Amino acid sequence: MSYDKELAAAKKAATLAAHLCQKVQKALLQSDVHSKSDKSPVTVANYGSQALVSLTLERELPSQQFSLVAEEDSGDLREESGQDTLRRITDLVNDTIANEGPHSFSILTIDDVLKAIDSGKSEGGSIGRHWVLDPIDGTKGFVRGDQYAIALALLDEGKVVLGVLACPNLPLATIGHNEQHSSSNEVGCLFFAKVGDGTYLQALDGSTQTKVNVSAVDNPEEASFFESYEAAHSSHDLSSTIAEKLGVKAPPVRIDSQAKYGALSRGDGAIYLNFPHKISVRTLYFSLTLLFYFDFSMLE
Template sequence: MSFVKEAYIAQLAVKRASLLTKRIADEHLQRGIEKKDKSPVTIGDFAAQAVIIHSILKNFPEDLIVGEEDSSLIKSQHLEPKILKKIDWVQKSDSVSNDKLGVITNAEELCLAVDKGNSKGGHKGRIWALDPIDGTSGFLRGAQYAVCLALIVDGVVQVGVVGCPHLPHSLYEKDSKIGGIYTAVKGQGAYFQDLAAAVTSPYDSSHPIHLHNDYDFSKARVVEGVEKGHSSHELQSLIESKLKIAQPPVRLDSQVKYCAVANGDAEIYLRLPTSLSYREKIWDHASGWLLVHESGGIVTDIFGNKLDFGSGRTLNSQGVIAATATLHPEIIKTVKDLVGEHGQMLYRFCSA
């Protein structure tokens, strides 16, 4: 099977970063720092990005990485000691993986690793897309977030791994265990394993997951974003009403929504534009796209167009709709009925 080593290293790295960020969240250290674009970032973002990039480059030194963060705030806010303390903790706690993932020992190695996430992406070569904490707002609230890593080869997503430290194994089972790792490899299916389980190979501790292509809209469950700035709740409500979806939506932060669909806890994920000019980032969707695809679903933009992960650091498309293969075509038709075949009326639900 192809990409076995890549999937294995990605699982080990995502697990290490998930344990690290969970530790920070549990210690209530997740106070945010404001970036230039006014979005929040935490020491968890920097620590997780450093740990994962260092791990990837130890094993695949010629690969490139598209990461969300750089070290400028680390240096200006003098965060190196705090971040290194957390990294040292996880490297000791997860010492069984040190031979495979390496260790970070000083501020220079920390900042160098973070800054290696500076690839501009593209259609050629091996490029990893990394979001060290997807859903920073959820992380700050003590709610859902995800650690997301995907390998894109010549513009095609080949491996996707998502760590979900706070996500129940089942959204609907009382007392469900918490925390998991979701893995997909193109052409090889999608898999789930408990976060606490040992990662000994890509699939030894995992079991296959599938979504519900047998459900119609009367049984369909929707997951959507918590933040109003991330997805148009008004348009979501109209779509759900027209499709006669009876189940109330579940609102979650981050790519855990893709995991819920892939795992059969939901059949539809709607991320609808709130701005006409905004384009989605590849690190926000690459892993989740592959998970849903390999579990039997479809993911496109809101007009039904394929997502292009080789066009740079962003997707040249508006919004995202992930759903079962059964329901996806009718959802796209409903969206077009509401906003126009080419989005002529999308402005009604968006800012400029």
């Protein structure tokens, strides 16, 4: 099965969501940032992104049974305290659709948007097809004005068959120690792949498309490594120690969200290090084993 129609729909959905997110981040208002019941930060962009992805996939693939596993639900928005936020989300979704030119969407009502958000309540499973979405991966980075991503994948009978990663703030030029090789200041990347066909990078505006490959660097001294921006997510001290043992000379590239995976897929860096603060003895043993392997292999 080629999954061409599904990939085209996923690219369109992620692109629309990215455009909405760009609009919100550009003019981020304090009133746009809220707290869900679990106290994690969430913005109108999370809800708007999920609604757009859901609406687009259902509209582009009308003959397929639709199942979406996603992060948000409309519970807080249905409360009286969420009505202003809900109206803003609805306006943003309609504005984003209207700005895309000719389309088959009619003006969406508040109920349409609530239904689209709640379409992400599927429990998934190993039978049938299920879309999986993170409407904004890296919310803290989004709120801060840095990197974030819209991550969308399709599972068919329990296997991942395609994926799309929209990174609205990621430069088209390489980042990290290779960034001097390009003078491009353009931002906005769309990475996409389907089973058996490799990974491609497309400008978010659709103007360019290239096949990408991971770094071919095999000398640690020439490699750069990525790690999470948030020190709370990973031990920067341990990463630094491991990088030093490996002989890595370049400073770390700290980047939010799954945007780091897109950058790594095109060879911007060669290594990604992520160590939880409460690291298990087994994980530490495995890490030290890797260090010994690299140390001895460099002596051969």
